[in-house]
Amino acid sequence: xxxxxxxxxxxxxxxxxxxxxxxxxxxxxxxxxxxxxxxxxxxxxxxxxxxxxxxxxxxxxxxxxxxxxxxxxxxxxxxxxxxxxxxxxxxxxxxxxxxxxxxxxxxxxxxxxxxxxxxxxxxxxxxxxxxxxxxxxxxxxxxxxxxxxxxxxxxxxxxxxxxxxxxxxxxxxxxxxxxxxxxxxxxxxxxxxxxxxxxxxxxxxxxxxxxxxxxxxxxxxxxxxxxxxxxxxxxxxxxxxxxxxxxxxxxxxxxxxxxxxxxxxxxxxxxxxxxxxxxxxxxxxxxxxxxxxxxxxxxxxxxxxxxxxxxxxxxxxxxxxxxxxxxxxxxxxxxxxxxxxxxxxxxxxxxxxxxxxxxxxxxxxxxxxxxxxxxxxxxxxxxxxxxxxxxxxxxxxxxxxxxxxxxxxxxxxxxxxxxxxxxxxxxxxxxxxxxxxxxxxxxxxxxxxxxxxxxxxxxxxxxxxxxxxxxxxxxxxxxxxxxxxxxxxxxxxxxxxxxxxxxxxxxxxxxxxxxxxxxxxxxxxxxxxxxxxxxxxxxxxxxxxxxxxxxxxxxxxxxxxxxxxxxxxxxxxx
RNA sequence: GGGAUCGUAGCUCAACUGGACAGAGCGACGGUUUCCUAAACCGUAGGUUCCGGGUUCGAUUCCCGGCGGUCCCA
Numbered sequence: 024x025x026x027x028x029x030x031x032x033x034x035x036x037x038x039x040x041x042x043x044x045x046x047x048x049x050x051x052x053x054x055x056x057x058x059x060x061x062x063x064x065x066x067x068x069x070x071x072x073x074x075x076x077x078x079x080x081x082x083x084x085x086x087x088x089x090x091x092x093x094x095x096x097x098x099x100x101x102x103x104x105x106x107x108x109x110x111x112x113x114x115x116x117x118x119x120x121x122x123x124x125x126x127x128x129x130x131x132x133x134x135x136x137x138x139x140x141x142x143x144x145x146x147x148x149x150x151x152x153x154x155x156x157x158x159x160x161x162x163x164x165x166x167x168x169x170x171x172x173x174x175x176x177x178x179x180x181x182x183x184x185x186x187x188x189x190x191x192x193x194x195x196x197x198x199x200x201x202x203x204x205x206x207x208x209x210x211x212x213x214x215x216x217x218x219x220x221x222x223x224x225x226x227x228x229x230x231x232x233x234x235x236x237x238x239x240x241x242x243x244x245x246x247x248x249x250x251x252x253x254x255x256x257x258x259x260x261x262x263x264x265x266x267x268x269x270x271x272x273x274x275x276x277x278x279x280x281x282x283x284x285x286x287x288x289x290x291x292x293x294x295x296x297x298x299x300x301x302x303x304x305x306x307x308x309x310x311x312x313x314x315x316x317x318x319x320x321x322x323x324x325x326x327x328x329x330x331x332x333x334x335x336x337x338x339x340x341x342x343x344x345x346x347x348x349x350x351x352x353x354x355x356x357x358x359x360x361x362x363x364x365x366x367x368x369x370x371x372x373x374x375x376x377x378x379x380x381x382x383x384x385x386x387x388x389x390x391x392x393x394x395x396x397x398x399x400x401x402x403x404x405x406x407x408x409x410x411x412x413x414x415x416x417x418x419x420x421x422x423x424x425x426x427x428x429x430x431x432x433x434x435x436x437x438x439x440x441x442x443x444x445x446x447x448x449x450x451x452x453x454x455x456x457x458x459x460x461x462x463x464x465x466x467x468x469x470x471x472x473x474x475x476x477x478x479x480x481x482x483x484x485x486x487x488x489x490x491x492x493x494x495x496x497x498x499x500x501x502x503x504x505x506x507x508x509x510x511x512x513x514x515x516x517x518x519x520x521x522x523x524x525x526x527x528x529x530x531x532x533x534x535x536x537x538x539x540x541x542x543x544x545x546x547x548x549x550x551x552x553x554x555x556x557x558x559x560x561x562x563x564x565x566x567x568x569x570x571x572x573x574x575x576x577x578x579x580x581x582x583x584x585x586x587x588x589x590x591x592x593x594x595x596x597x
Numbered sequence: 598g599g600g601a602u603c604g605u606a607g608c609u610c611a612a613c614u615g616g617a618c619a620g621a622g623c624g625a626c627g628g629u630u631u632c633c634u635a636a637a638c639c640g641u642a643g644g645u646u647c648c649g650g651g652u653u654c655g656a657u658u659c660c661c662g663g664c665g666g667u668c669c670c671a
């Protein structure tokens with residue numbers, strides 16, 4: 024039985040007729056206090072008109088006196104401070120729980136999302152532009168959230184909402200025709216598209232306006248479905264997606280759909296019609312707006328005075344489309360925090376339109392470089408492929424000393440880049456820094472990968488040393504036979520920590536913070552390293568050895584599963 | 598002007614949503630390899646959690662008022 028349930032039952036026994044659904048048992052904040060603690064007796068003191076410690080004492084008595092229900096879980100039950108209930112579990116209980124965890128698939132991650140669908144919208148770069156370091160966050164955080172929800176059993180539709188429509192395409196088409204050589208046009212790359220865009224945009228600015236008008240004309244032709252321009256546009260998009268996918272492959276990112284803004288073009292007039300019919304959109308100075316002043320969200324323009332639409336409308340069309348096609352339980356958007364107002368506006372309008380799907384914005388702090396926003400104009404734009412190449416190069420330097428190859432350098436280098444981002448709360452802004460992004464020591468991706476490689480090496484050696492072992496292959500920790508087997512503090516702490524893995528995954532997903540999981544994994548690896556350092560494993564006496572090996576095996580499984588949820592690879596050997 | 602968001606060790610960040618003496622990494626200083634991978638481990642130093650009130654048995658966390666940074670809207 025779950026520890027929280029056991030304690031809840033004790034509360035009910037001590038105070039019949041009350042609802043104790045809120046009672047929770049948490050890992051102790053300090054090992055001096057025991058293994059677990061429950062702080063909820065304090066909250067009830069006022070309600071019962073009792074001293075907090077007396078409430079705790081009554082619960083403790085109920086726990087202590089009912090060994091059938093507790094199943095011998097506790098070695099010690101104490102009341103401390105103002106009324107904390109401190110619990111020390113028995114080695115037998117801990118061993119049994121670890122064996123249970125080891126026997127479960129997916130390291131015990133609960134399948135809470137079975138039968139539910141979620142759409143997650145992330146990365147979303149602009150077509151015809153190269154990806155740069157500013158794109159890492161949405162891509163990596165979004166992908167981790169994607170993986171977390173899949174692990175919880177949800178059916179996830181990962182969609183890349185590309186910036187694939189707008190005035191830039193007039194400039195691009197004109198630039199493509201006039202600013203590129205024939206060879207460049209034939210072997211078209213995103214770099215060339217970027218180049219002709221810059222040239223064309225510059226000409227549109229400086230000349231008498233003829234170039235600008237020509238660009239506009241190309242745009243209008245495109246919007247009206249001109250076959251040549253449409254074919255060119257399609258080609259630009261295909262080339263862009265091809266290049267993005269090369270980046271995504273390196274980062275272990277995969278999308279189910281690539282539906283850019285253009286996908287929703289045809290749906291926008293209908294959305295506006297419905298908004299007007301519902302009395303939500305009204306005319307103002309030639310434009311159609313939805314007034315959200317009552318919610319202090321200002322006004323949202325859904326059709327401009329020139330008849331054009333903007334993001335609010337296209338995002339509403341997108342919600343309509345997704346709800347109609349997938350009927351998801353939730354739609355998650357991972358974008359930088361500058362867009363918060365926009366999301367609040369269109370979420371509010373969607374609710375007024377009658378959409379009940381949960382819409383969630385996961386805002387992250389914008390990445391800057393040397394204190395400035397990343398932009399071509401600032402001249403501080405570092406391309407994503409440059410970053411990844413440098414990450415690989417730095418990893419290779421060290422990996423070579425140990426005889427590692429390029430593949431290993433990629434796993435480590437890219438792992439470092441991803442972890443550097445994922446280990447921070449998404450809300451915090453990051454100022455890009457080469458050394459931090461590519462850290463290989465301390466709280467870093469490679470630290471975790473190294474811990475994994477070491478445990479793999481250990482398991483290999485264990486196999487070699489005892490090939491025809493009589494031990495069952497399944498890693499179980501039979502604390503019931505030898506309670507002393509999990510008796511060292513380092514061992515106990517690691518065991519207790521491993522039990523928290525499913526909870527860490529759930530919390531990370533619910534809060535949309537991969538950092539919660541990253542933090543958990545780092546702490547776990549620290550506990551393992553500490554245990555590994557202080558306790559002989561292969562050289563200890565057979566029973567202890569077997570028990571410790573099972574603990575190590577479970578650690579390896581948890582670490583591997585956890586790192587994969589962050590999209591970080593786990594080489595067996597470093 | 599209105600609104601969002603952040604402010605924690607020298608630096609970069611945590612703190613399981615209100616719990617016990619606020620923890621890690623980097624950097625600094627000192628220690629640990631005839632021993633399972635030293636990308637590791639152990640120890641020392643480092644704090645008025647921006648300031649001032651309030652709620653509470655208890656506040657880094659919640660509320661109010663300042664100050665400062667970043668961003669959005671007009």
